[in-house]
Amino acid sequence: MRRPRTPGTTGGRAPLALAVPALLAVVFLALPVVGILVRTEWNELGTHLTDPAVIEALELSLLVSFAALGLSLVFGVPLAWVLARVPFRGKTLVRCLVLLPMVLPPTVGGVALLLGFGRRGLLGPWLEGAFGITLPFHTAGAIVAAAFVAMPFLVISLEGALGGLRPGYEETAASLGASPVRVFRTVTLPMVAPGLIAGAALTWARALGEFGATITFAGNLPGATQTLPLQVYLLLQEDPEAATSVSLLLLAIAMAVLIALRGRWAGGLTAPGAADRRDGPGRPAPDEPASGAPASGAPASGAHTSGAPASEVGAGAPVSGPGTGAPASEAGADTRDAPKSQACTPGSSVPSEPDPLPHRSSLHARLTGFTRLTLDAEPGSTIAVVGPNGAGKTTLLRALLGLTPRAHAELRLGDAEVTGLPPHRRGVAWVPQDGALFPHLSALGNTAYGLRAQGVPRAEARRAALSWLERLGVGPLAHRRPAQLSGGQAQRVALARALAARPRLLLLDEPLAALDQTTRARVRHTLRTHLEGFGGVCLIVTHDPVEAVSLADRVLVLEEGRALQYAPPAEVTRRPRSPWVARMLGRNAWPGTATGDGLSLPGGGRLIAAEPLPAGAPALAVIAPEAVSVHRRQPGGSPRNVWPGTVREITATGSRLRVLINSPEAPDLVAEITPQAAAELGLAEGAAVWTSVKATEVSLGEL
Numbered sequence: 249m250r251r252p253r254t255p256g257t258t259g260g261r262a263p264l265a266l267a268v269p270a271l272l273a274v275v276f277l278a279l280p281v282v283g284i285l286v287r288t289e290w291n292e293l294g295t296h297l298t299d300p301a302v303i304e305a306l307e308l309s310l311l312v313s314f315a316a317l318g319l320s321l322v323f324g325v326p327l328a329w330v331l332a333r334v335p336f337r338g339k340t341l342v343r344c345l346v347l348l349p350m351v352l353p354p355t356v357g358g359v360a361l362l363l364g365f366g367r368r369g370l371l372g373p374w375l376e377g378a379f380g381i382t383l384p385f386h387t388a389g390a391i392v393a394a395a396f397v398a399m400p401f402l403v404i405s406l407e408g409a410l411g412g413l414r415p416g417y418e419e420t421a422a423s424l425g426a427s428p429v430r431v432f433r434t435v436t437l438p439m440v441a442p443g444l445i446a447g448a449a450l451t452w453a454r455a456l457g458e459f460g461a462t463i464t465f466a467g468n469l470p471g472a473t474q475t476l477p478l479q480v481y482l483l484l485q486e487d488p489e490a491a492t493s494v495s496l497l498l499l500a501i502a503m504a505v506l507i508a509l510r511g512r513w514a515g516g517l518t519a520p521g522a523a524d525r526r527d528g529p530g531r532p533a534p535d536e537p538a539s540g541a542p543a544s545g546a547p548a549s550g551a552h553t554s555g556a557p558a559s560e561v562g563a564g565a566p567v568s569g570p571g572t573g574a575p576a577s578e579a580g581a582d583t584r585d586a587p588k589s590q591a592c593t594p595g596s597s598v599p600s601e602p603d604p605l606p607h608r609s610s611l612h613a614r615l616t617g618f619t620r621l622t623l624d625a626e627p628g629s630t631i632a633v634v635g636p637n638g639a640g641k642t643t644l645l646r647a648l649l650g651l652t653p654r655a656h657a658e659l660r661l662g663d664a665e666v667t668g669l670p671p672h673r674r675g676v677a678w679v680p681q682d683g684a685l686f687p688h689l690s691a692l693g694n695t696a697y698g699l700r701a702q703g704v705p706r707a708e709a710r711r712a713a714l715s716w717l718e719r720l721g722v723g724p725l726a727h728r729r730p731a732q733l734s735g736g737q738a739q740r741v742a743l744a745r746a747l748a749a750r751p752r753l754l755l756l757d758e759p760l761a762a763l764d765q766t767t768r769a770r771v772r773h774t775l776r777t778h779l780e781g782f783g784g785v786c787l788i789v790t791h792d793p794v795e796a797v798s799l800a801d802r803v804l805v806l807e808e809g810r811a812l813q814y815a816p817p818a819e820v821t822r823r824p825r826s827p828w829v830a831r832m833l834g835r836n837a838w839p840g841t842a843t844g845d846g847l848s849l850p851g852g853g854r855l856i857a858a859e860p861l862p863a864g865a866p867a868l869a870v871i872a873p874e875a876v877s878v879h880r881r882q883p884g885g886s887p888r889n890v891w892p893g894t895v896r897e898i899t900a901t902g903s904r905l906r907v908l909i910n911s912p913e914a915p916d917l918v919a920e921i922t923p924q925a926a927a928e929l930g931l932a933e934g935a936a937v938w939t940s941v942k943a944t945e946v947s948l949g950e951l
């Protein structure tokens with residue numbers, strides 16, 4: 249069997265024109281190393297390396313290199329973070345400064361240090377006068393010289409790792425209540441650990457081998473600044489064999505560091521987050537039913553649809569007001585005073601109930617900037633946010649979190665005015681599209697994160713977290729890392745983590761987008777069940793009409809940052825206010841201008857409606873696909889709207905067929921018919937047909 253070709257390899261022999269210089273390069277690099285190995289007097293090695301002067305230099309080298317590493321960590325880590333995360337003018341200049349010691353000849357670096365920190369340098373007299381610190385000819389000087397040349401390795405390596413870390417992790421941590429310092433300590437640092445360790449190792453190795461800047465700036469004083477590389481230089485003149493032995497020691501240390509890193513720094517450093525979710529929520533994977541998971545096959549729709557009146561929608565105008573009678577508020581009222589165990593989902597096996605239910609909070613938000621709308625919602629209600637790509641759904645969520653300058657939200661949650669608060673103090677939990685589970689924590693650690701950030705003791709936080717995981721049917725997976733969870737399981741853990749943080753407002757960004765159809769129905773059911781026990785307001789961004797209708801009490805339709813409609817799902821289904829939302833709901837939607845008897849279409853056609861609008865108004869006609877009749881011959885009789893057409897596409901939806909028909913006299917029309925009817929009509933793609941729609945089936949609404 250032939251071995252598969254590694255991507256990026258030629259799969260054959262290297263051409264001679266490349267192979268020969270490549271081989272010469274290897275020889276060029278290897279020869280000096282071989283020279284040391286060959287010329288070392290192995291029987292004298294012990295004597296040379298145990299010489300008191302060598303031991304003293306080795307000790308000094310270790311002290312200097314570790315102290316330089318410490319300095320680099322203390323100053324370099326924050327510098328790398330600022331460079332990676334904070335936009336500021338002059339960043340390119342700062343990056344050049346960081347890189348400078350790497351390209352500058354070390355002796356020039358030493359001269360520069362003298363002019364900066366030396367006795368007659370810019371800062372030297374002040375250091376000496378105020379603190380009594382003299383750097384040249386002191387160990388402190390050797391440390392400064394080593395840190396100067398070595399710190400860039402740490403900064404560059406860590407900045408690269410931070411740049412590869414998606415901000416979603418840190419933003420989610422903040423939304424769970426973690427302060428910026430806590431986020432840095434518990435999320436950022438662990439996730440960039442490989443880059444940090446690699447950078448630290450190289451920094452240390454570079455500091456250990458430092459020569460030029462040290463001898464120029466700090467001098468060559470035995471016991472104070474004479475490190476091993478300086479000792480080698482000295483020995484080379486007095487005792488070349490001993491110099492070779494000490495060189496071998498430094499060579500061994502350098503090789504050990506490189507082998508430990510295994511090429512991680514030099515191009516092989518993978519961005520954390522790229523490999524951390526081998527098969528996380530981003531992967532559509534079957535959702536193994538965990539024990540305790542709610543049974544599938546439960547009804548997935550119609551839980552919350554209601555006939556609550558549609559409220560007025562418009563930019564800057566409240567799209568809803570408290571007390572609009574949304575059904576969730578009624579459901580919420582049922583649970584408001586109920587004991588916790590009753591408020592929880594019936595049927596979900598919850599062994600213990602250590603955590604209180606989240607706060608009951610209403611929502612009042614007024615958004616300005618790219619998003620311009622006012623939103624009011626009752627405690628316990630769920631709002632589906634829908635709209636075409638670029639409508640501003642994510643911007644709305646990020647504005648509510650206080651994470652974007654593109655839109656500003658004046659936000660009140662219950663009695664709390666949170667507008668001026670930073671994201672971690674708002675009580676707004678966010679579940680991004682991919683879940684953003686922290687890859688270095690188990691499902692339990694992830695779920696306990698918010699409570700720990702809020703100061704809940706570890707044992708209590710973990711008990712509450714386990715309870716939430718069990719509620720969501722993933723308790724048995726508590727000790728798995730995110731990479732060991734299927735897409736559906738990871739989504740449940742992400743939801744448990746958000747709910748466990750006891751938010752007042754819950755933001756779910758396409759929570760089911762990554763799941764396959766079967767899993768989606770099951771997770772949707774779980775989600776709906778658990779949202780029923782949630783006392784705050786929940787916003788769910790979705791592109792899925794079933795999700796919008798089955799999960800939400802109200803649907804917010806966005807377009808270009810404005811609210812086009814904010815109404816219960818039944819109202820949106822019956823009277824969609826935009827062609828996009830009508831089509832999302834599977835309806836035919838024709839925009840046009842109202843006439844005395846129906847609609848005048850932009851292409852010149854006409855549509856007769858039983859209940860016309862005042863003439864001249866821009867209007868949208870909505871026709872349910874089931875109301876479209878398909879014929880092989882021109883129909884006579886009562887239908888007032890009849891068009892000739894051609895079948896363009898036939899697709900199956902459940903037990904029915906959707907037939908897309910083009911017509912020269914009208915916009916595209918979708919008809920939904922039974923397979924039996926299609927067979928009787930002999931429908932096939934390209935078939936010539938007639939379509940008809942009764943005037944009473946045309947619903948007209950103002951745009």
Ligand SMILES: Nc1ncnc2c1ncn2[C@@H]1O[C@H](COP(=O)(O)OP(=O)(O)OP(=O)(O)O)[C@@H](O)[C@H]1O
Nearest residue numbers: 618635636637638639640641642643644654806809
């Ligand atoms: N950081 C940004 N800077 C400038 N424009 C942006 C930025 N982020 C988003 N936009 C723009 O703002 C608009 C709204 O974007 P947003 O991501 O909120 O849309 P969305 O409704 O979530 O879209 P989708 O369904 O594709 O996720 C888009 O036109 C987008 O190009």
